[in-house]
Amino acid sequence: MSLALDQFEPKETLAAEAFADRVSEILNYGAITVMISIGHKTGLFDTLARLPAATSAEIAYAAGLDERYVREWLAAMVTGGIVSYEPSSETYRLPASHAASITRSGELGNLAVYAQTIALLGQVEERVIDCFATGEGTTYSDYPCFHDFMAEDSGQTVVAQIDGLLDTLAPDLKVRLAGGIDVLDAGCGRGLALIELARRYPESRFVGYDLCADAIEFAKTEARSNGLENVHFEKRDLSGYDEKARYDFIASFDAVHDQKDPAALVRSLHGALRPGGVYLMQDIAGSARLENNLDFPMASFLYAVSCCHCMPVSLGQGGEGLGTMWGWETAKRTLEAAGFASIEKHVFDHDPLNVWFVSRKA
Known part of the structure; x- marks a missing residue:
């Protein structure tokens, strides 16, 4: 039963009103986020970045889209403070300072990629609510287009800067890769990072394992289209993985925390390395303690992704x-x-x- 505001003390009334305003703002931003996802997927942000101030008809024509839908989307972007609008000429413009972080060529990376996550989580909401009641988990197949999103994320956080990352993290590896070593990507997804390494280092041999068949098929097709013969992809559940002393370099990119048994996987990867081998693991930098994450960037976003994807996917495998x-x-x-x-x-x-x-085996 709700309480009328006159039942609160004055300070409580102000706090309640302020919180209601905050919730309204959150709902507004949530809607803007979905519109950002649409702007990314349709290429509208990239189109706007290429155009001077333009009408909705001109923008729709340049993007190959329907004007009425584009005009309504633009209204959401204008009221959301993302696109500017000149009423006298009825023209719209994406400021360069905004394009820097929401376009595919943005100098600050493309944050619009992550807007897709909100729409994706909405599609699995009912399934996750069922899990709240049963304690069960989910499977990767419950998440439509998940690997599309992950491939885009990997493309800008790993693939685009892989050479620079190796220079900073393990410069000796570049020499070894150039000479020819055996490399594994454990949880490779669509394999874009491994394909980039295979392209750069033709003398080395590369293997990618992932649980999802559709991701592996995409990786195989991409490798063939690049004419690469030094990379092999295989659908494989890494639970119970037990290859011994086979690889000189193993990597996993944002793939360990949602495994059935992360500790067992990392032990098995240690065993799969030859003496002197290197394991490169990228994961989320948040703390294990909630109180340490109060000021962590996008903490609420990451906990939401965890609640609706990473945690239930692990539970669905019988994991922790x-x-x-x-x-x-x-x-x-x-x-x-x-x-x-x-x-x-x-x-x-x-x-x-x-x-x-960066972990090294004795």
Whole structure:
């Protein structure tokens, strides 16, 4: 039963009204986020970035879309403070300072990629609500277009900067890769990072494993289209993985925390490395402790993704359900327990959301 505001003390009334205003703002931003996702998927942001001030008809024509839908979308973007509008000429413009972070060529990366997540989570809401009642988990197949999103995310956080990452994190690896070594990407998704490495280092041999058949088929097709013969992709459940001393370099990009048993996987990857081998693990840089994440960038977003995807996917495999925010502390302890001789932790100023561990086998 709701209470009328006159039943509150004056201070409580002000606090209640302020919170109601905040919820209204959150709902507004949520709607804007869905519109940002549409702007990304339709290419409207990229079209706007190429045009001077233009009418809705001109923008729709340039994008190959229907004007009426484009005009309504533009209204959401204008009231959301993303696109500017000149009433006298009825023209719209995407400021360069905004294009820098919401277009595919943006100098600051493309944050519009992550807007897709909100729409995706909405599609699985009922399934997740069922899990709240039953304690069950989900499967990757419950999430439509999940690998589309992950491939875009990987494309800008890993693939586009892989050479620079190796320079910073493990420069000796570049020499070894050029000479020819064996490499595994554990949880490779669509394999874009591995394909880029295979293209750069033709003398080395690359293997990618992932649980999802559709992602592996995409990776195989992409490798063939690039004419690569030094990379192999295979659908494989890494639960119980037990290859011994096969690889010189193993990587996993945002793939460990939603495994059935992250600790067991990391132990098995340690065993799969040859002496002197290197394991590069990228994961979320948040803490295992909630109170440490109050000021962590996009913490609520990451907990929501965890609640609706990473945690239930792990539970669906019979796993622990550690979730996206399992914490860098947990990751470090897991690497230590696996027996790595040295472990280096890196977080970059330009990318505070991710942590990179470089671990070496004796």
